[in-house]
Amino acid sequence: MTALAMAPRSMAEPGDAKSRLAARMFYELMEFPPAERREILADLGAREARQVFAAAHRVAGTSYALWVDDPVGFVEQVLGSVAWSVPKLFMGALTTHKQVAVPSCFGSSKTFSCGQIVLWHSLVHPVGVGVTVTLAPLWRQVARQLWPEVRGAHARAGLPGQIDMAQYKLPNAAGLDIAVAYGIAAAPTNEAAVQGIHAAQLLLVVEEAGGIAHTIGDNLAGLMVGDGAKMIAIGNPPTDEPGTWFEKFCADEEVLTIPISAYDTPNLTGEWFGICQSCPGADHSPSKHMVDEKWIRRTIRVHGEKSNYVRAKIHAKFPLGLANAVIPADWVDIAAQQEEPETGIRLCDLGLPDETAEWKVHPGETTWVRLGVDVAADGGDEMVIGRVVGDLVTVEHTSSGPEIGNTVDAAGLILEQIRRAERLRQRLGSKPRVRVKIDSIGIGHGAVSILTRWGEEGVHDAEIVWVNVSETTGRGPDEATMRPSNKRAEMWLAGRSVIQPDVEGRTAIRLRVDEMTRAQLSAPKLLTNSKGDSVVEKKESMKKRGIRSPDRAEGGVLLPIYEPLVTKSRGLIV
Numbered sequence: 120m121t122a123l124a125m126a127p128r129s130m131a132e133p134g135d136a137k138s139r140l141a142a143r144m145f146y147e148l149m150e151f152p153p154a155e156r157r158e159i160l161a162d163l164g165a166r167e168a169r170q171v172f173a174a175a176h177r178v179a180g181t182s183y184a185l186w187v188d189d190p191v192g193f194v195e196q197v198l199g200s201v202a203w204s205v206p207k208l209f210m211g212a213l214t215t216h217k218q219v220a221v222p223s224c225f226g227s228s229k230t231f232s233c234g235q236i237v238l239w240h241s242l243v244h245p246v247g248v249g250v251t252v253t254l255a256p257l258w259r260q261v262a263r264q265l266w267p268e269v270r271g272a273h274a275r276a277g278l279p280g281q282i283d284m285a286q287y288k289l290p291n292a293a294g295l296d297i298a299v300a301y302g303i304a305a306a307p308t309n310e311a312a313v314q315g316i317h318a319a320q321l322l323l324v325v326e327e328a329g330g331i332a333h334t335i336g337d338n339l340a341g342l343m344v345g346d347g348a349k350m351i352a353i354g355n356p357p358t359d360e361p362g363t364w365f366e367k368f369c370a371d372e373e374v375l376t377i378p379i380s381a382y383d384t385p386n387l388t389g390e391w392f393g394i395c396q397s398c399p400g401a402d403h404s405p406s407k408h409m410v411d412e413k414w415i416r417r418t419i420r421v422h423g424e425k426s427n428y429v430r431a432k433i434h435a436k437f438p439l440g441l442a443n444a445v446i447p448a449d450w451v452d453i454a455a456q457q458e459e460p461e462t463g464i465r466l467c468d469l470g471l472p473d474e475t476a477e478w479k480v481h482p483g484e485t486t487w488v489r490l491g492v493d494v495a496a497d498g499g500d501e502m503v504i505g506r507v508v509g510d511l512v513t514v515e516h517t518s519s520g521p522e523i524g525n526t527v528d529a530a531g532l533i534l535e536q537i538r539r540a541e542r543l544r545q546r547l548g549s550k551p552r553v554r555v556k557i558d559s560i561g562i563g564h565g566a567v568s569i570l571t572r573w574g575e576e577g578v579h580d581a582e583i584v585w586v587n588v589s590e591t592t593g594r595g596p597d598e599a600t601m602r603p604s605n606k607r608a609e610m611w612l613a614g615r616s617v618i619q620p621d622v623e624g625r626t627a628i629r630l631r632v633d634e635m636t637r638a639q640l641s642a643p644k645l646l647t648n649s650k651g652d653s654v655v656e657k658k659e660s661m662k663k664r665g666i667r668s669p670d671r672a673e674g675g676v677l678l679p680i681y682e683p684l685v686t687k688s689r690g691l692i693v
Contacts, residue, residue, distance in 0.1 A: 145174040153189035180245025187243040188214045194235050198276045201393035203385050206232040209377045213349060220369040221353040224381040225432040226410035229353050233324050234268030240322040241299040246291040250318035251300035256330035257624040258304040261285050265326050266302055275396055307332035308622050313339055320347040328354035328365040336364030356431040359447035366437045378435045386411040421638040423665040445611045445655055446618055448641035454618045454626040455637055469546050473539055478631050480508045488544045490536060490555040491678025493670045494529050494563035495519055503674030504536045510628045514636055514675035526565035537581045553581040556678045558588055586683055593684040604652035610681040611655045617680060639672035
């Protein structure tokens with residue numbers, strides 16, 4: 120707890136000469152520019168500080184009014200924290216501008232800064248006069264991202280009042296607890312959520328602003344009535360959707376826009392801004408948790424320097440034109456962020472020595488265990504084996520080089536995962552046989568043949584499905600989604616359908632995969648041929664754009680999910 124945070128708790132008795140002197144001191148202090156006022160406050164003794172804070176409380180209705188025009192000073196002197204240079208800019212802008220936009224790169228500490236802003240605005244206005252409302256597209260973004268930062272900063276500084284999951288209450292003059300700040304989810308279909316919000320001093324803190332729908336954003340504009348209403352919208356620009364509300368807001372001439380490029384952040388500029396407060400007993404800078412040069416290099420390598428993903432996540436710029444991604448990167452992120460179900464059992468608690476993950480699954484007859492395999496071609500790409508258990512999607516194996524140099528070795532690696540999946544299936548009590556879908560082009564053809572024979576010989580009991588992704592789907596146009604041109608397009612569109620979030624941000628699957636796999640899922644473009652069929656960009660075309668073959672996406676995620684039309688031919692499944 121900081122000394123200046125403690126001081127407002129003790130008030131001088133009103134009416135005496137010292138109090139009148141303190142009141143004059145308060146007015147005189149408020150005439151100083153914020154930076155000079157901070158220096159004066161820092162030099163006050165404990166007794167002088169208590170008198171000044173008491174005067175502020177009587178005159179302005181809150182002891183923290185000393186920082187009403189100085190959020191940076193509030194962060195430093197009340198929260199005992201340090202803001203780095205760009206947050207200082209947009210915090211300070213809230214005292215001079217009605218609307219502020221902050222398009223931000225990945226890992227810029229924007230949520231941490233927003234938590235500090237919430238506490239500043241909630242405390243510098245009298246209870247019942249000021250209200251701070253935080254918004255995000257999804258409730259989990261409100262409750263799991265921003266408000267833990269608010270609670271953490273509140274607790275570290277020993278501030279008054281009580282904070283629950285997404286609400287801050289302070290007692291008014293009558294001793295009644297009044298909400299001075301609260302968080303709401305602003306889903307596209309919930310216009311009512313942002314109606315009827317009014318206060319003499321209102322601050323809207325819009326987090327994850329890139330996902331705010333036009334209907335919600337337009338309603339937010341209607342709340343900016345009166346001199347006391349302000350709004351700050353902050354978030355990553357969307358990677359695949361041009362013309363969003365956030366892009367429109369940032370381009371508004373009445374809005375002050377302060378972008379945060381990855382190259383502006385402390386790990387790239389060398390700026391020091393104190394010791395991390397989020398890690399107990401830390402001796403490192405907060406920049407340890409922020410974007411760094413290694414992440415930037417890897418992201419450019421995976422996505423391509425000119426990709427919209429790099430524009431958004433690194434340069435904090437909005438997409439140029441429509442990316443035509445088969446599966447938008449924002450959808451992939453949402454699927455990867457799905458929370459674990461409240462019920463179910465962790466894989467590591469099943470008693471199987473090779474199941475060590477903490478992800479939850481649901482035992483039962485209908486929990487289907489399926490594998491997908493993309494066998495590396497010509498030794499140049501990766502061999503990838505993915506698994507889906509119910510709605511849980513994971514990548515279980517990746518390899519390249521000598522260990523997959525021949526067909527028998529590749530088949531042996533797949534067999535290991537089949538046996539592992541069969542043990543899991545038995546422990547879960549699942550009725551369907553383990554189903555293994557393998558890309559049968561190239562080396563994969565020989566591996567499929569061997570595994571099919573091993574199944575006939577009783578080496579395993581899995582169902583082996585040959586998938587030639589270059590073949591037609593075998594389904595009529597009215598049965599196929601978006602008229603895929605071949606099985607590869609059908610596979611990608613099937614993956615798109617289960618990754619696409621609903622209006623509440625729920626997806627049909629939980630993606631528990633690495634960053635490379637997530638990047639590959641959003642890499643190929645969706646095109647159309649002369650017949651009007653949907654075509655997924657070829658790997659050769661992707662490589663020309665500097666993007667590697669999406670082996671992890673196809674073998675690790677899409678093949679396990681995909682269910683091609685299966686027929687029998689010469690006794691084999693094809």
